[in-house]
Amino acid sequence: MGRTKQYNREEVLEKAMNAFWKHGFKNTTSRILEDEMGINQNTIYSEFGNKENLFLETMSFYEDQLKTGVLKPVIESDGNLEDIRTFFNGFVDSVKSAHKKNGCLLTNTTVAFGNSNDKVIQRLNLFYDRLSKYFSQLLEKAQLKGKLDEETDIKKLTTYLIGCTQGLKVIVKIMDKKALSDYIDTVMRSLK
16 A cells, blocks of 8 residues: 655645746756755655656646636636736736845746746747737637727737737846836827
8 A cells, every 4th residue: 555645746846837937947956855845865766757747737827826816807707818918917016026136937938948848849839829829819809899800810919919929038137127118008008
């Protein structure tokens, strides 16, 4: 009979996520993971297989947090374009309040990995596909309500919003709230 786990899987995933977020994938050693997660290396590797698998699971865990947090206004939108502003402002507030002072884990991962790891790229593409779907659904609803012109190319506008989102997630680390607010205002004006 196996031993009973002495830890909460979700809690150790969150701790691992924070370690990767703080140190980056390459600089997060087994010793750092052990110290931050509060479980020994044997348990980490028994539960997750290897560092890469653990990292991939933390990416999924982070996405789940986004869906119930800052992305919720976009996901649950009835087509109100201001829900995009709410999403952007929510992200800025979470970073500026030091809740997520390192920015977006998935954006940081995109920048750090480039195209160097197929599994990570596949996981990132899943996220960006879902984000595209969320924006696209919101924009389609807005178009049906007459908030966007009938001729608006939803696919192109969705791609534009993905780019704006990624840009915001990079500049949020260095720009002040006024400059970020101006950026968000400009994006919102461009939708009309």
